[in-house]
Amino acid sequence: MGAFQRCINPQCQATFDVSEVLHRCPKCGSLLDVDYEWDKLQVPSSLSHFEKYWSERSNPRRFSGVWRFHELLPFAPLEECVTVGEGQTILQRNDGVAAYVGKSAGSLFLQYEGLNPSGSFKDNGMAAGTTHGRLVGAKSAACASTGNTSASLALYCSTAKFGKSIVFIGSGKIAYGKLSQALDYGARTIQIKGDFDDAMARVQEVSKALGIYLLNSLNPFRLEGQKTIMFRVLEALRWEVPDWIVVPGGNLGNSSAFGKAFIELHKLGLIKKVPRLAVVNAAGADSLYRLYNEEGLRWNGGNIDKAKIDAFYSQMDKENRRASTIASAIEINRPVNLTKCLRALDFCDGVVRKVSEQEILDAKAQIGANGFGCEPASAASVAGAKQLVAEGVIGKDERIACVLTGHQLKDPNATVAYHGNDREFYEKILGTRGVKTTEFANRPIVVDNDVDRILDLLK
Ligand SMILES: *Cc1c(COP(=O)(O)O)cnc(C)c1O
Ligand SMILES: [Zn+2]
Numbered sequence: 001m002g003a004f005q006r007c008i009n010p011q012c013q014a015t016f017d018v019s020e021v022l023h024r025c026p027k028c029g030s031l032l033d034v035d036y037e038w039d040k041l042q043v044p045s046s047l048s049h050f051e052k053y054w055s056e057r058s059n060p061r062r063f064s065g066v067w068r069f070h071e072l073l074p075f076a077p078l079e080e081c082v083t084v085g086e087g088q089t090i091l092q093r094n095d096g097v098a099a100y101v102g103k104s105a106g107s108l109f110l111q112y113e114g115l116n117p118s119g120s121f122k123d124n125g126m127a128a129g130t131t132h133g134r135l136v137g138a139k140s141a142a143c144a145s146t147g148n149t150s151a152s153l154a155l156y157c158s159t160a161k162f163g164k165s166i167v168f169i170g171s172g173k174i175a176y177g178k179l180s181q182a183l184d185y186g187a188r189t190i191q192i193k194g195d196f197d198d199a200m201a202r203v204q205e206v207s208k209a210l211g212i213y214l215l216n217s218l219n220p221f222r223l224e225g226q227k228t229i230m231f232r233v234l235e236a237l238r239w240e241v242p243d244w245i246v247v248p249g250g251n252l253g254n255s256s257a258f259g260k261a262f263i264e265l266h267k268l269g270l271i272k273k274v275p276r277l278a279v280v281n282a283a284g285a286d287s288l289y290r291l292y293n294e295e296g297l298r299w300n301g302g303n304i305d306k307a308k309i310d311a312f313y314s315q316m317d318k319e320n321r322r323a324s325t326i327a328s329a330i331e332i333n334r335p336v337n338l339t340k341c342l343r344a345l346d347f348c349d350g351v352v353r354k355v356s357e358q359e360i361l362d363a364k365a366q367i368g369a370n371g372f373g374c375e376p377a378s379a380a381s382v383a384g385a386k387q388l389v390a391e392g393v394i395g396k397d398e399r400i401a402c403v404l405t406g407h408q409l410k411d412p413n414a415t416v417a418y419h420g421n422d423r424e425f426y427e428k429i430l431g432t433r434g435v436k437t438t439e440f441a442n443r444p445i446v447v448d449n450d451v452d453r454i455l456d457l458l459k
Pocket of ligand 1: 248253406
């Protein structure tokens with residue numbers, strides 16, 4: 001077939017068949033990539049090759065925003081790929097948000113992944129992950145999740161014809177929009193008394209013990225699907241590479257997948273220029289930020305300073321530091337894809353920033369006011385871009401694509417707390433998080449049930 005799995009550690013590089021279900025390299029414990037024998041595969045000679053599939057949209061796999069790029073992630077036969085219509089997402093120029101972050105008109109684009117079937121970018125990965133699960137004969141699948149992965153897994157499991165999916169979540173740490181999806185789509189939902197990092201540890205143990213297919217972003221096949229987000233960004237720019245990609249960082253699956261996409265496109269001669277990558281943490285879940293900017297941790301040709309990482313985490317445990325942010329999708333202190341993200345940052349000359357709760361919510365309100373609804377985590381990309389423009393790292397006229405990772409309706413509480421009149425609600429949701437102002441709030445106007453009063457008000 002031309003596809004295999006390969007350990008990302010350059011000192012190891014052990015390879016494994018795609019039919020093996022592995023979460024880490026059995027030899028050295030590093031993460032795994034899906035890799036391809038490109039010289040044995042039919043690789044397009046230019047990205048415009050993919051335009052011909054636009055006329056084949058009656059075939060669901062050509063319609064899919066993931067599988068219409070099948071030649072760039074060919075680990076399963078096209079006919080066997082799982083799709084529920086993911087990836088019909090748009091990149092749109094947004095001058096209002098550009099003005100907010102201090103950029104010139106025409107220079108800022110939003111990649112709106114909230115338009116996916118379950119409302120987040122996770123569907124790109126789940127289409128690929130469930131395809132692999134089916135390929136290896138999995139009968140059920142599991143994940144740990146801050147919410148969106150579970151929603152996506154629950155949705156894809158019925159299409160992939162898996163039995164009941166199992167999702168592990170931290171207690172009280174999940175936005176209702178997401179929880180409602182997992183329950184509605186029929187997943188067995190296990191609520192751990194602990195946070196995401198606890199849920200992540202348990203799901204790995206449980207899947208191992210029970211032989212359940214694991215669909216966290218540790219799963220390298222999921223990341224193959226997420227590469228296509230970048231293919232669509234390029235497609236919308238008529239295959240021109242932007243100057244910057246800005247993405248929120250949680251478990252660092254997306255940033256890792258984007259880096260891999262650009263590494264491969266570059267290697268295959270399909271792009272000449274490589275965009276720079278900005279990964280944005282929430283200040284309350286800033287392990288990558290600290291490790292990268294304060295500890296100077298780097299990919300370093302694959303010779304990552306493991307002792308530094310271990311020391312960082314043991315200090316974190318000693319201080320009992322727990323991730324805490326309104327941006328629940330990135331409320332993660334032990335990002336499983338850390339090493340792959342370092343590789344992406346290395347290849348894309350990347351930077352890492354952190355943004356406060358206030359910055360996240362203000363950016364979110366501005367994104368909303370300019371026609372795009374997103375959940376708090378997504379707004380970290382725009383808030384991060386604003387910082388980088390203010391610092392002069394991102395130029396005023398440089399073309400940037402900010403990824404809006406999830407839909408507005410995922411987490412209505414945060415939005416209503418920001419815009420609403422209910423101070424008590426505000427205090428409960430935001431006040432304890434150091435959010436002092438709601439500068440861009442669009443408050444509902446309270447008025448008597450009287451048409452004349454209402455008319456007076458609207459005149
Ligand atoms: C999962 C998720 C993230 C974090 O992405 P990673 O790949 O884990 O870094 C950000 N935003 C939303 C809406 C998500 O669902
Ligand atoms: Zn290895």
